[in-house]
Amino acid sequence: MTVLDPHSSLLTSRPGRWALRAARVFDGTTVHEGAAVIVAGDRISGIARSVPTDLALVDLGDRTLLPGLVDCHQHLVFDGSGTLEAQVADRSDADLAERARRAARRALEGGVTTLRDLGDRGYVTLALRDDPALPTMACAGPPITPTQGHCWYLGGECPDRDALVRAVDERAERGCDVVKIMVTGGMMTPTTPMWMSQFAPDDLRLAVDRAHAAGLPVAAHCHGIDGIAEAIDAGVDTIEHCTFLNEAMEPDPDAGLLERLARSGIPISATLGSLPGAPLPPRYDTIASKVRAATVHVLSGGGTIVVGTDAGIDPFRPHDVAPHALEDLETLGLSAERALRAMTRDGADALGLTAKGRLTRGADADLLAVDGDPFTDAAALTRVAGVWKAGVPVVPTEAA
Numbered sequence: 001m002t003v004l005d006p007h008s009s010l011l012t013s014r015p016g017r018w019a020l021r022a023a024r025v026f027d028g029t030t031v032h033e034g035a036a037v038i039v040a041g042d043r044i045s046g047i048a049r050s051v052p053t054d055l056a057l058v059d060l061g062d063r064t065l066l067p068g069l070v071d072c073h074q075h076l077v078f079d080g081s082g083t084l085e086a087q088v089a090d091r092s093d094a095d096l097a098e099r100a101r102r103a104a105r106r107a108l109e110g111g112v113t114t115l116r117d118l119g120d121r122g123y124v125t126l127a128l129r130d131d132p133a134l135p136t137m138a139c140a141g142p143p144i145t146p147t148q149g150h151c152w153y154l155g156g157e158c159p160d161r162d163a164l165v166r167a168v169d170e171r172a173e174r175g176c177d178v179v180k181i182m183v184t185g186g187m188m189t190p191t192t193p194m195w196m197s198q199f200a201p202d203d204l205r206l207a208v209d210r211a212h213a214a215g216l217p218v219a220a221h222c223h224g225i226d227g228i229a230e231a232i233d234a235g236v237d238t239i240e241h242c243t244f245l246n247e248a249m250e251p252d253p254d255a256g257l258l259e260r261l262a263r264s265g266i267p268i269s270a271t272l273g274s275l276p277g278a279p280l281p282p283r284y285d286t287i288a289s290k291v292r293a294a295t296v297h298v299l300s301g302g303g304t305i306v307v308g309t310d311a312g313i314d315p316f317r318p319h320d321v322a323p324h325a326l327e328d329l330e331t332l333g334l335s336a337e338r339a340l341r342a343m344t345r346d347g348a349d350a351l352g353l354t355a356k357g358r359l360t361r362g363a364d365a366d367l368l369a370v371d372g373d374p375f376t377d378a379a380a381l382t383r384v385a386g387v388w389k390a391g392v393p394v395v396p397t398e399a400a
């Protein structure tokens with residue numbers, strides 16, 4: 001057995017079969033102590049306790065190896081510098097494409113090997129999907145919204161029912177991976193309050209059916225209770241934010257809605273993860289604790305949670321912020337294993353990318369190594385010690 005210098009050319013040219021050992025290996029569901037991941041080209045071959053003597057081995061020592069993280073909700077064209085509208089105003093599509101490329105690279109270097117972009121402008125993110133030096137990306141293009149509705153300045157305005165149908169068709173024709181619909185208003189949109197539905201339920205259902213007929217899932221941005229109920233009825237594929245707001249801007253869902261959401265199997269793509277020191281909106285503690293209680297209710301009824309950081313929208317959510325969501329998931333009462341599953345395997349499954357987010361035989365060899373033990377110390381997940389995309393190292397790794 002050869003123990004490699006991780007900077008060796010063998011690891012930058014993708015060898016045939018090799019192995020990575022760490023004190024802890026998380027496969028997307030369970031932890032294996034002192035095991036090794038066997039990598040074959042761009043795939044995972046399996047997890048083994050003993051490594052065949054003919055394989056090159058990198059021993060990472062007291063580190064934790066896990067599937068690359070899955071961030072289900074990013075905005076690569078935003079850079080967090082001001083209001084959302086100001087961030088894209090007076091910028092050419094070429095500028096935004098370059099900004100998006102840098103943002104995606106930052107995500108990958110921070111351990112996010114798969115991400116979903118839920119709102120660009122000019123479809124600029126789609127071309128980035130071919131770049132092997134970036135994460136695997138599922139892209140929505142401009143989010144669909146009514147005239148002057150939430151994020152209208154990204155170019156997805158639909159004044160009427162016909163425009164809604166045309167917008168879905170356009171996304172299918174351009175090769176988007178998902179359709180993003182702004183079911184309710186959102187923060188920083190003066191025209192529609194956050195809690196209020198932006199579309200008639202029939203129109204929402206029409207758009208969702210149209211997307212599904214074209215083979216595209218639908219990500220539904222929902223802050224209001226009514227919007228969440230309408231999104232469940234329409235059969236969307238993920239519910240973004242899911243803050244359960246009523247007209248008084250209070251999270252106030254009834255038990256029936258929470259149970260229906262749990263039974264629907266539609267994952268909540270919860271907006272979690274931000275850098276320490278982020279300023280909190282007024283009444284944050286009260287609102288956050290009510291959203292948490294409602295989310296816990298859904299999870300206890302068998303519902304699913306995945307992580308969407310909304311990276312890009314403000315300076316406290318850079319595109320590599322996802323590791324900070326672990327602590328937030330634990331405040332929902334999730335065990336570290338369950339939380340890390342939400343950030344890897346469950347996230348990948350929510351995006352329909354079942355070769356991602358797991359270290360099982362045949363899965364893509366997208367790996368993250370961190371210093372220490374995130375099962376006892378959530379902050380360890382932010383200490384990135386190595387990232388591999390399709391078996392190729394992304395950032396320099398130090399062996400133990």
Ligand SMILES: [Zn+2]
Binds near residue numbers: 073074118
């Ligand atoms: Zn968003």
